[in-house]
Amino acid sequence: MIQNLPLHPDRDLLAGELHARPPLPLATPVTISRLACLAEPGATKGTAIEHLAMLCRRYGVTPPAPGADFWIGDFGRFSLRYERHTEFDGWTFFRPGPDSGAPDPFDETAIEAVPTDWLAALPGRTLVASHIAVLRTQGEDEPPPPGCFVPDNLAGANLSAGAATCWTDFRLGADGFTRLLLQDHGMTPATAGRLAQALWEIETYRMLALLALPAARTATAELTRASERLAAIAGRLPGLSELEEERAALEELTDLATGIEQQAAVTADRFSAGRAYHALVGRRLQVLREQRLHGVPTLTEYLERRLDPAMATVDAARNRIQTLSTRCARAVELLRARVAVAQEEQTQRLLAAMADTGRAQLRLQETVEGLSVAAISYYVLSLLGYAIKPFEFGGWLRGEMIVAVLVPVIAAIVWTRMRRRRIKPSLL
Structure with missing residues (x-):
């Protein structure tokens, strides 16, 4: 029926997100080794999967699909859970643990069963390395075996309504791993898996937060x-x-x-x-x-x-x-703002200086124009005088009187012509 409906392309992905990286049921006793490796800058997503496929081929196990973000496999001596996160790869190894009477629950860890050459070639840089030992105990509040943790740094609590007790000091041991001891007081496999996953995620996210x-x-x-x-x-x-x-x-x-x-x-x-x-x-x-x-x-x-x-x-x-x-x-x-105000004041001073210069140039131009009118009029009247003097006028009319009468006329004409020449360029 659902196939007949138009489906969103990400529907299956979103629906499966709630079930991504689920906790695994764990049978007590079990020892767990957890590694979180930060991806190298520029590394491709498939590098870790290719490395995991090499381990699968060595043990004859079906490898994960290319681009897988989550995978679980059984390699006989140990089991492996792989998770791809945004900026790190999580490698979690499982191995049946020692009985409750063992003097050191961390004497045989899960990672010791993994080929060392394959571990040495893990892609990325290891940030988180921790061991979790899940053991059965006869009674509640049983202290951890001596030598497992530094007493001054010890932390512990009853978990899940008394179903288990956890001990740790959050310190790096001689092998470079932190240690967490989870004592089973009657946990179901599902509860053991959920608590163990919560503990290794606390250690992983703690270190990533401190980055x-x-x-x-x-x-x-x-x-x-x-x-x-x-x-x-x-x-x-x-x-x-x-x-x-x-x-x-x-x-x-x-x-x-x-x-x-x-x-x-x-x-x-x-x-x-x-x-x-x-x-x-x-x-x-x-x-x-x-x-x-x-x-x-x-x-x-x-x-x-x-x-x-x-x-x-x-x-x-x-x-x-x-x-x-x-x-x-x-x-x-x-x-x-101060620089803008100072620049504006400087600009105003420059404009004022330019205005003073313009006014001086205008006065000079007016003076030159006046001198030019006088000079041109003088030359024009001189030429007219030379042209009129040869002629004889009868009676009181003489050439000098005609030139005298023409002085204001010639000056007015010259001044008008120069005025027009000055106005036309300014209009253009």
Whole structure:
């Protein structure tokens, strides 16, 4: 019936997302080794799958499909669960564990059954490495075997309404792995699988959240220098009087703002991912449903005391970047306004000087025009005088009188002609 309906192309993908990477039922006792490898920059998605296919061919196991994000396989001596996440590959190895009477539940780990040459060639860089031992116990609140954990750093809690007890110190052992001991007080295989998955995800997301801490510390050092530089520039601003000094300060502020924005761009993704992973740690801790054990902090209390301050440092660095960026942008706008006002005043002075020059040129032009009218009129009248003098006029009329009468006429004509010549170019 559903095939006859128009379906969204992502319907199956979205419906299956709730069932992606489900917990595996675990039969106690079992030992688990967990690796989380960050992908190398530029690595393709299929690199890890190709490496997994090599292991499958070695043991005669059907390999995963190309591009698979989740796969489970049984290799006889051990089982493997592979998960592809956004920025890391999760490799979880399972192996039947020792009995409850074993002096060291971590003496035989799951990863020891995996070929060492294949492990050495795992793609990416290993960030998380942890062992989880799930053992049966006779009674509740049984302390962990001596030597498993550092007593001063021990954390523990009853889980899932007393169905299990977890112990850990979150420290790297001699082999580079952290250790978590999960004591079974009557868990079902489904409960054991769910709690074990929650524990290794807590360890994985804890480390991924802390990846933001080195970036925050580096950014804090850079921001301290940038803040001191900004304060020094802001302190010089009231004493700046020359336009060139203000322009130099503006260039320095712009360069500082560019550096802050680069720092924000470099750390933004890592800081956001750190907050997301930190939130996932909190959700996985809720799944455990912890109950306090006498004398030791719970896993939640331990992580809140150690992890939360680190994430607070990350938040402080992110907020400081935003605050410093705002302060720098405000200083840039203020100095730009000062430079604009100074430039406007300079432009007004230039325009006033140009106006004075224009007026002087106009007065000079008027003077030249007056002299030109007199000179041209003089030459015209001189030519007329030479033309009239040879003629004899009877009576009182003489050539000098005619020239005298023509003086204002000639001057008016010359002045009119020069006036027209000056007006026409201005109209054009």
